[in-house]
Amino acid sequence: MSEPTLSIRTLVGVFGGTFNPVHYGHLRSALELVERLQLEQLRLMPSAQPPHREAPACSAEHRAAMVELAVQGEPRLACDMRELQRHGSSYTIDSLIELRSELGAGTGLCMVLGCDAVLDITTWHRWQELLDWAHIVVIARPGWELPGEGEVAQWLKGHRVENPHGLRGRPAGCIAIEELRPLAISSTEIRDILAAGRSARYLLPQSVLDYIQTNTLYR
DSSP states (O other): OOOOOSOOOEEEEEEEEOOTTOOHHHHHHHHHHHHHHTOSEEEEEEOSSOTTSOOOSSOHHHHHHHHHHHHTTOTTEEEOOGGGGSOSOOOHHHHHHHHHHHHOTTEEEEEEEEHHHHHTGGGSTTGGGHHHHOEEEEEEOTTOOOOSSSHHHHHHHHHBOSSGGGGGGSSSOOEEEEEOOOOOOOHHHHHHHHHTTOOOBTTBOHHHHHHHHHTTTTO
16 A cells, blocks of 8 residues: 555545345434545445345345435435345455555545444455554444443544544554444344235335335245
8 A cells, every 4th residue: 555645635425234125224323424534435335245244135236226216316325236246155355356456545535333243354255454554433323332341442542533633644543442322223124014915114215115115035
């Protein structure tokens, strides 16, 4: 990687997940991050074959189509489908390397993670290289607690910035913690509601719900 620059004018974020299905919890967190970090754009990136779990029964193509519907009308959010175009497991490091190549060293790249993902970060493929290509922004959940000792704790301590403006000092390499508005919505709950034949209205965008019904998903 190149030497740190004095100032990064533009920050772009990437928020990976299965999005099975995407819901208002994802979208509200994404929008709050855009505004707090002053991101030019935050890209929601559906995972095609997540390496830490079985591939969802709902296809990656359907999940990506729902994300595209969900972000329509909000130019600061976008769907990034690069992981659908690769074969094999969807490794985050591969996507970050691709994004860094596309954005160039003059643009900061922020990878968004939940606290639960950070706790398991040492199981990720080439996890120690992630900060070579991007900053990491950790979404703090209600009742969250990051490790106080051990390898992950030292990793966080060595790279954390207290002020998100610190992300603009270089294109990658920093960790920021952001506490966001809690919305107690989960994709698992939505799937269970739909499987039981009940209404999931107001938990996710109507356009996404219409897509689910049209394609008879989660039944």
